[in-house]
Amino acid sequence: MKFPFLLRLPAFALLAVAAITSCKKDNSSPVANKNQLIEATGKRKPDTLQMISPRGFFEENTGLLFGNANTDGSAYLYRQFIAGNWTVSAVWYTYRSYFVTSVPLPSGDPSLIKSATLMLYSDRNPVGNGNQHDANYGSNNAFFVRRITTPLSMTTMGQFNWFNQPAVTTANQVLVPHTNQTFRDEAVDVTAIVRQLVSDANQMGPLGLMIQLQSEGDHYNIRIFCGSTNVDVARRPTLIIQYN
Numbered sequence: 001m002k003f004p005f006l007l008r009l010p011a012f013a014l015l016a017v018a019a020i021t022s023c024k025k026d027n028s029s030p031v032a033n034k035n036q037l038i039e040a041t042g043k044r045k046p047d048t049l050q051m052i053s054p055r056g057f058f059e060e061n062t063g064l065l066f067g068n069a070n071t072d073g074s075a076y077l078y079r080q081f082i083a084g085n086w087t088v089s090a091v092w093y094t095y096r097s098y099f100v101t102s103v104p105l106p107s108g109d110p111s112l113i114k115s116a117t118l119m120l121y122s123d124r125n126p127v128g129n130g131n132q133h134d135a136n137y138g139s140n141n142a143f144f145v146r147r148i149t150t151p152l153s154m155t156t157m158g159q160f161n162w163f164n165q166p167a168v169t170t171a172n173q174v175l176v177p178h179t180n181q182t183f184r185d186e187a188v189d190v191t192a193i194v195r196q197l198v199s200d201a202n203q204m205g206p207l208g209l210m211i212q213l214q215s216e217g218d219h220y221n222i223r224i225f226c227g228s229t230n231v232d233v234a235r236r237p238t239l240i241i242q243y244n
Contacts, residue, residue: 058103059154059206060238062228065096067162076158079229080123081237083143083211084222086130095129095222096212098166101239102154105207110195114242118145118190118209121235122183126224134182138221141213142178146170147193148208168210172196175214176223186225194241207239 064078068091084095099118106112122135130137150166160166172192190209197207213221226235 058101060099060101060103060228060236061154061157062100062237063098063157063160064227065098065160065162065165066093068093072162074161076160077229078227079231080126080129081120081211081225081227082129082222083213084130084138084141084224085213085216085219086222087220092218094213094216096165096210097227098148098157098160098208098210099228099237099239100148100152100154100157100206100208102206103239103241105194105198105241106243107198110198112244113191113195113198114244115189115240116191116194116242117240118186118188119238119240120186120188120225121237122185123224123226123230123235124183124232130222130224131220134222135224136179136181136184136222138178138219140178140215140219141221141223142215143176143211143213143223144170145174145176145188145190145193146210146212147172147197148210150208152205152208154206166208166210176211190239 061077062081063076064074064080064082066073066075066082071091071093073093078097081097081099082095083097086093086095124135126132126135146168148166149169152166174188174190174193176186176188193209194207211223213223215221225237226232228236230236
C-alpha cells in the first residue's frame with residue numbers, strides 16, 4: 001500500500017503517522033524474542049510510543065562485504081547477514097555486513113528516543129557460507145555493531161564493496177558476546193547509536209549499521225543471520241524503536 005500524501009508531511013508528523021500505523025496488527029512483524037523487548041502485544045506504558053517497523057512501509061535492506069586483499073565478492077540485498085572469517089578453496093576471506101533502514105527519526109532531540117533495538121535472527125538454513133550447518137561457529141565469534149558515518153541513500157547502497165566500504169565510528173559501538181549455541185537470535189541495544197544520530201542532525205540520509213567480528217584473524221569464526229531478502233520474512237533484520 002502506498003501513502004503518497006506522507007511525502008508532504010513534516011518529519012515529526014511522519015513519526016506520528018508511523019506510530020499510529022504500527023498499532024495495527026502486522027502478521028509479518030518479527031515474533032522471536034519480542035517478549036524480551038516489550039510488554040504483551042498491544043500494551044504500552046503511558047509515557048511511551050512504540051513503533052515496530054512495518055515491513056513494506058519502511059525499507060530495511062542488508063548488504064554483504066566479502067573479500068580479502070586481492071578479491072571482492074560483495075553483494076547487495078544479500079539473503080544472509082554475516083560477520084565472520086572463513087576459507088574458500090583454502091584462501092581466507094572476511095565477512096562484514098551492513099543494515100540500512102529508512103525508519104523516520106526526530107531531528108536534534110535525542111531524549112525523544114527511549115530505546116532502539118536491532119533484531120537479528122539466526123539463519124536456520126545457513127547453506128552457502130561457513131560450514132553449511134551452524135549459524136554460529138568458532139572459538140571467538142563476538143562481533144561489533146557500529147554506526148555507518150558515510151552519507152547514505154537507499155537507492156545507492158549497492159555502491160559499496162570490499163575495496164570501497166562505508167566509514168564507521170567506534171563511538172557507542174556495541175559488542176555482542178561470543179556464543180557456543182548453534183542458533184541464537186540477538187536483540188542488540190543500539191539506543192546510544194540512534195540517539196547520537198539524532199543529535200548529529202547535520203548528517204543526512206538513513207541510519208546505517210555495520211557488523212564485523214571483534215577479531216578478524218585467520219580463524220574459523222562466523223555468525224550468520226537472516227538478511228533482508230531471506231525467504232522467511234519474519235526473520236529478516238529489523239529495528240524496533242520506542243519513543244518518549
